[in-house]
Amino acid sequence: MEKYITNIKDLVIQTMTNGSEIKAKAESGDALSCFQMGMIHLLGINTPIDFKVASSFLSNQSLSDDPDANRLLGFIAECEGNYSLAFKNYANAGKANRPYINKVSEERMHLQGDFKRLELPSTVQNKIITNVLNEYIKGGDTKVEASIKIAIICEDEKSCLGAAQALYDNGDYFSAMRWLQNGNISENNNLYTSVKNKITDSKSTQNIPNTLEVIEIDGNSFLANIDTTPFYAGIKYLCDEAAVVCLKKWYEGVSPKIVSEKKKIEDEEAARIKKQKDEETARLKKLKAEEDARIKKQKEKEAALLKKQQDEERKALQAAQKKEEQEKLLKKKRIGRIIDRIIAILLFPILLGCIFADMTTVNKIVGFIMFVVFPFLVLRWIIRKVVFLFVK
Numbered sequence: 001m002e003k004y005i006t007n008i009k010d011l012v013i014q015t016m017t018n019g020s021e022i023k024a025k026a027e028s029g030d031a032l033s034c035f036q037m038g039m040i041h042l043l044g045i046n047t048p049i050d051f052k053v054a055s056s057f058l059s060n061q062s063l064s065d066d067p068d069a070n071r072l073l074g075f076i077a078e079c080e081g082n083y084s085l086a087f088k089n090y091a092n093a094g095k096a097n098r099p100y101i102n103k104v105s106e107e108r109m110h111l112q113g114d115f116k117r118l119e120l121p122s123t124v125q126n127k128i129i130t131n132v133l134n135e136y137i138k139g140g141d142t143k144v145e146a147s148i149k150i151a152i153i154c155e156d157e158k159s160c161l162g163a164a165q166a167l168y169d170n171g172d173y174f175s176a177m178r179w180l181q182n183g184n185i186s187e188n189n190n191l192y193t194s195v196k197n198k199i200t201d202s203k204s205t206q207n208i209p210n211t212l213e214v215i216e217i218d219g220n221s222f223l224a225n226i227d228t229t230p231f232y233a234g235i236k237y238l239c240d241e242a243a244v245v246c247l248k249k250w251y252e253g254v255s256p257k258i259v260s261e262k263k264k265i266e267d268e269e270a271a272r273i274k275k276q277k278d279e280e281t282a283r284l285k286k287l288k289a290e291e292d293a294r295i296k297k298q299k300e301k302e303a304a305l306l307k308k309q310q311d312e313e314r315k316a317l318q319a320a321q322k323k324e325e326q327e328k329l330l331k332k333k334r335i336g337r338i339i340d341r342i343i344a345i346l347l348f349p350i351l352l353g354c355i356f357a358d359m360t361t362v363n364k365i366v367g368f369i370m371f372v373v374f375p376f377l378v379l380r381w382i383i384r385k386v387v388f389l390f391v392k
Helices: 008-027 031-043 051-058 067-079 083-093 100-117 127-138 141-154 157-169 173-182 190-204 229-356 361-390
Strands: 214-217 220-223
Touching: 008 031, 031 051, 031 067, 051 067, 067 083, 067 100, 083 100, 083 141, 083 157, 100 127, 100 157, 127 141, 141 157, 141 173, 157 173, 157 190, 173 190, 229 361
Parallel strands: none
Antiparallel strands: 214 220
């Protein structure tokens, strides 16, 4: 994939700057542009995700033999649930000399590596397919079971042929024939011929005498000289056939219901947990609101009490100041009266002089004003100013 795309960031930049040019080249059959347009629609870069459009570009004739394109076509088919086409495209991307299922497994792993390199989610591949392929790669009995599961999932000629080959290698010729018939494999096919010959040989080796020889050992009866294995081959074939039908019904009917029911239970549990969290959040919110209201009420009560105390203190202070001012005023009045009396006593001789002086009445009045009243007022003002500076 590196020959087409080094990283998603560059593809996004190219799409934003030269999107129309890339599309025009792709429509003309340019392999690089076809691959890039396929990735653009596969990932939804500056356009909605559209598997159909992505497939049309990736399946262009210029990319028909390209492993990267076939690998992505397999991934798209897998996402759409068309597993038969998915396996076919994965196999087309693999090496010619590798077994069919091995190619599919290897190419899916290759694609997963490409996704990780491009920092894309590698978990988008179908988990059931991944598990079945892992079982196949392990080999042994798991390989046979996995081959049958793959044939059930894909229901195409190659997967049925793969199941038949695994059963043939395991010596189960009757079941192998059944899968050859399920896949409509031609009788000219080499495997078909080999399985048919094995079944014929197993039937011809049955040598059943007219009289059964019975031997008895320790009270138990046994059939002697007869291989009973072929008699049970048909029963095993029927059982295997029934198992295949049951397994198919499991994948088609039961398994989706289990997944659906599991999701339903998980959704209900998630809803229950969410409801519990919401209720707890609401309860805590209510408690917080009540606590905030209590604190606010307490603060308002304390503020009112503090305001009342401040008002009382202010009133008391004002009363004390008023009383102090009144006391100062009375003190000043008393001092003023004393000053007035002292000045009056000092000016009294002048007053007598004015009264008894040998002057006219007018001169007496003028002298009274000039030498008694005026000095009295001036001295009174000066002395009060000086004395009141020292009186607090």
